[in-house]
Amino acid sequence: MAARVITITSGKGGVGKTTATANLGVALALSGQRVVAIDADIGLRNLDVVMGLENRIVYDIVDVAEGYCRLRQALIKDKRVSELYLLPAAQARDKTAVSPEDMIRLCNQLRNDFDFVLIDSPAGIEQGFRNAIAPADKTLIITTPEVAAVRDADRIIGLVEAEEKGPASLIINRLRPEMVRYGNMLTTEDVIEILAIDLIGIVPEDEAIVISTNKGVPIALDDKAPASIAFHNIARRLLGEEVPFMDIREMPNLIERFVRFVRQG
């Protein structure tokens, strides 16, 4: 079966492209899929850091594109899950080191051996972004419920539409249940209304994410954290399963979780 190439992009920086790529990679691999995560952020790589594979990089995507090594040699296997690989970005080069054609060629080489190729797009709409969406069969657009992030996501949707990549899907990241409850944050409905694309996942703000990205242990490896559950749900939806969206308003905040924990204790 040929792999699906999925690009995760946002326009704005810092909304969670890399975290989402790492965690969807883990979640898909945990459900038995063969997955490669590609870091397309050449010059500012950090998918390797978030996945905790930084110290194992020997070759990178530019080495592959320029023919210094074979594709297989550059793939780093994540030992915590069965079939998850990382193709890291180069750190000492920039986005022009790889062309959209290189990306298409590279992904085509991967298609026969894997089920999913996830591409972590850089922020912006320049060549790095062009490289990242060139081979995509599907685009996941990630945004936080903030006006600036939503505006950038909207711009990206227009660009993806112009590339005729088919309909993009939306991930809303870092939604804060209590702020939504009190009407102090854009709601899921607000965001969808503006962007007018299909929702594929809502990821709640979760402090555990900060810890996990710092440690290089994707949260999706933890089966209890709310954010982990959210990423696993997105993975299941990518696999064609119908998974109801969790009601963010009913999600307990930290204090409530603590109280429950004590009561259970």
Next chain:
Amino acid sequence: MALASVDIKGTKNGLLVTLGEGELASLLAELEERLSGTASFFKGGQVALAVGQREVSVEKMGHIQALLAQHEVTLGTVISETPVTRAAAGHLGLETKRSFWPKPRPKWRAEEDFSEGALVRCTLHSGQIIRHPGHVVIIGDVNAGAEVVAGGDIVIWGRLRGTVHAGATGDDRTIVCALDLAPTQLRIGKYIARSPEGKPGHKAVPEVASVEEGKIIVKEWKSSR
């Protein structure tokens, strides 16, 4: 409908002569006959010649050019789907094209050449711009960061959040209307207005903006007008 073997029609971009199926020699004879029959009509004009997929040599092309020249018609452009033919035409210093019609535009662009109004059937996202010399009708939203510039009126069957400019060629009598009118900026002719600030929870009612006494005025849409 079977195409006449030689088809001559006037278009907005000039006269177009299309050579259909059949022997080139007989087609040229027919063309000559048509030219002689209505000589005064063609005299001094310039035509574009469409030959379809037919391969025409430099010699033949020169022959056609001479034939047209006899009737004081200049051959301007050769439209051919075949590289050989285009090369032959190029050799004679003629302009060449693959198609007479402009390239198909993206779905949200209007067929400017054929209609007064443009109908756009999708949401315009940030960074997407529509420019059209006539009226523009949008079925969908115009998001913040998107822009619509029209020579005529702008009608939006959806929410307007972006920037619009009606009557961009200087017509102050044009209007802008939307189901929910909350643009970043709204221009009509030479006038500019912004939405009133700080009313996030405003009610969405259809409204119309127009220029009255040198100011842009927004009024609720009344079907009884």
